[in-house]
Amino acid sequence: MFSELAKFDGSVVVERTRGEVSSRCDMEAANILALNLMNDIVTGKLSADEARDKYCEVTSAFMMNRPASYAEKLQFDVSKQEKYDTDVVMIADEMVEQAKEKINDVIDDNMDKKRLH
Structure with missing residues (x-):
């Protein structure tokens, strides 16, 4: 899924060995949105192109003070277990x-x- 995530957004950083993913955007809401869409890509809910379209849609809604849950909180559970890949x-x-x-x-x-x- 690395290539799909790269196609989606260059701000999403995947560290396979550490078992971590992060996002480097200029706004917290954009980071939350990117992580939610990253999860949708890796779980097969959206393609990279669909996620890019949704990113624009949700960002626009957020900027206009419309409801934008994808930019407000993570829409998936974050595991507390270490899930790194030692390769x-x-x-x-x-x-x-x-x-x-x-x-x-x-x-x-x-x-x-x-x-x-």
């Missing part, structure tokens, strides 16, 4: 050990060169 380790332990040995060799070589000078 899958792609480098085997053996490769990590080899990399450590290579780094140590480079450090030792540099130390030897400094001693000779």
Whole structure:
């Protein structure tokens, strides 16, 4: 859903590893609105294009002091549980050990060169 969220709004920031999403808009109401629409996208209620249209509609209503619940409070429950994604380790332990040995060799070589000078 990353590409759909990016298509929707560049102010929505998704941090998969931390399990967090945020919004960086100039008004609190715009942040709340963006987060509500982000939730609608990831739950399949709206496409990115539909969410963009709804964003304009709700922002206009809010700016004209009309009812705009999507801009006033989150329309979904926020989990209290940590839901981060530690991802899958792609480098085997053996490769990590080899990399450590290579780094140590480079450090030792540099130390030897400094001693000779």
